[in-house]
Amino acid sequence: MICPCQNLQANPVNYEKCCKPYHDGLIAKKAEALMRSRFSAYVLGLCEYLKKTWHISTCPQPLELEPDSQWIKLDIISVSNKQVHFKAYFKEDSEFKYLEESSNFIQQDNKLVYLDGKTKVGTAHQNRNDFCLCGSGKKYKKCCAQ
Template sequence: MTLSTPVSTLANCPCDSSAAYTACCQPYHQGAAAPTPEALMRSRYSAFTLNVSDYLLATWHVSTRPAQLLLDPATQWKSLTIVAAPPAKEGQGTVHFLAYFREQARWHVLEENSRFVFEEGRWWYVDGVPTIERLKPRRNERCLCGSGRKLKSCCGE
């Protein structure tokens, strides 16, 4: 699988791993196989932030893959928190995560327990049951993007 490289000038990877994009998710976006379900989950989150729908479809298991995936460029993915990523067993794995995003100046959190399967020497995203909750952070709270700054001086309007 060879995919085009998304253009990114970010020093840190969008998946919040604290590693550089070039050393974290970019190799997977270019076709390298993710070694764990968590690595695949992080690379898929980065693909959402960078609007790389071809990668999302290419890493989706054929049994549940949609025919097409239209990403909304107005959705701003801000941060990812891995809640749990237990070691994979017998070719199956799960990742429980929270993904914070903004749409139309409103904050939301997507929570999902994703399922992954190892086939043909690769991990594949199978499915998950997402829940989306609207958040109402106050201006003086810490920004949900993970910067550590107050919302009003970071991503707040």
């Protein structure tokens, strides 16, 4: 299975070689790996993993995942030691939207965890040469753009 965080990328990596090791207990040392594994956990509904990687002061209690949010794709825009700027795409009604966030990560008990982030939501704009967000595996220009 293609890793959810690699979905619709040009050269996707399998889940086993991407986020699964983290979900199985490997500690993510880099902010990007942690961010990717948390996105995949949202897609796969791994609530426990999300709690484990969320700072105790900001983790919602109880943490409930929305069962019908359909996450499609993750684009990492920029990364530093303690911050990841990304766009995560999802489908709502019949519209493609994105959630853009600059996430902050922090050390807790010698582990990097998610602290908080600034988010905004907007309507997704697709580039003609990107894989279409509908998931057809075709480029947008040869798919829903027509």
